[in-house]
Amino acid sequence: MKLLNFIKNNLFIQNFFSSLFCLSHPFFENVLAKYSAIKKSMFMIYHDETRGSYLEFGVFTGNSFNFAMKINMKMEKLFDKKMDIEFVGFDSFSGFGEIKKEDENPTFKSQFFKVDEKKVLRNIKKNSNGQRYRLIKGFYKDTIKEKTPKDLDIEKSSIILIDCDLKDSTLLALNFCKSTFQEGTIIIFDDFNYFQGNELKGEYGAFEDFKKNNPGILFRRIFDYGYSGRAFIVSKIK
Numbered sequence: 001m002k003l004l005n006f007i008k009n010n011l012f013i014q015n016f017f018s019s020l021f022c023l024s025h026p027f028f029e030n031v032l033a034k035y036s037a038i039k040k041s042m043f044m045i046y047h048d049e050t051r052g053s054y055l056e057f058g059v060f061t062g063n064s065f066n067f068a069m070k071i072n073m074k075m076e077k078l079f080d081k082k083m084d085i086e087f088v089g090f091d092s093f094s095g096f097g098e099i100k101k102e103d104e105n106p107t108f109k110s111q112f113f114k115v116d117e118k119k120v121l122r123n124i125k126k127n128s129n130g131q132r133y134r135l136i137k138g139f140y141k142d143t144i145k146e147k148t149p150k151d152l153d154i155e156k157s158s159i160i161l162i163d164c165d166l167k168d169s170t171l172l173a174l175n176f177c178k179s180t181f182q183e184g185t186i187i188i189f190d191d192f193n194y195f196q197g198n199e200l201k202g203e204y205g206a207f208e209d210f211k212k213n214n215p216g217i218l219f220r221r222i223f224d225y226g227y228s229g230r231a232f233i234v235s236k237i238k
């Protein structure tokens with residue numbers, strides 16, 4: 001109470017702290033939260049020994065992909081075991097391609113996601129430290145739509161990071177991953193709550209459609225993170 005009275009009578013304190021917090025860049029906060037989500041998920045799969053590939057849909061500059069490889073090395077040491085994870089990333093490295101009407105959004109613009117691919121690939125190689133990784137380059141309609149994980153030598157998944165923003169891309173990713181799911185697979189959606197809360201749109205809408213079409217796969221929500229992220233674990237496959 002004393003503290004509250006003090007704050008009430010000294011408004012400069014709230015001015016100071018709110019100005020200080022404004023200095024922290026939202027992008028930076030969000031990236032740290034994404035790192036933390038990947039770290040938590042990695043800890044959980046080591047803890048429960050959920051073996052399988054790390055699949056990432058939406059690699060862009062390789063920020064989260066590189067982090068996943070880095071934190072894997074830490075977990076190997078921490079748990080003193082090798083899970084022999086292969087890291088597989090899917091991206092066109094030139095944006096979304098054609099965007100459907102329902103996926104239009106003022107911030108998700110294709111041209112922004114065009115990257116200097118050679119530079120990104122060099123940096124991923126540097127960060128891999130000899131770990132197994134693959135990048136499947138191209139638009140999902142060409143790389144995964146008509147394919148199965150087996151076609152790409154992928155068996156089970158341990159962690160799936162869905163960071164491809166749009167409903168269309170997310171649905172292609174989830175349908176592709178279906179046969180890799182096992183009890184314990186963790187699915188992280190980085191952009192779960194965008195599209196003004198519209199339940200038919202974005203990653204949320206895609207996940208709802210996927211669940212409706214696959215009632216035999218049960219998911220349990222495990223945590224929320226950052227500005228728009230939510231993670232689930234496959235809790236049962238009937």
Ligand SMILES: C[S@@+](CC[C@H](N)C(=O)[O-])C[C@H]1O[C@@H](n2cnc3c(N)ncnc32)[C@H](O)[C@@H]1O
Pocket residue numbers: 057058059060061062063064065090091092093094095096097113138139140141163164165166169
């Ligand atoms: C938000 S960025 C990924 C950010 C990245 N995970 C990071 O942490 O830096 C989204 C990426 O998804 C890719 N993407 C989305 N839909 C795609 C599609 N249908 N085919 C190929 N790439 C796609 C874009 O090219 C873009 O690089």
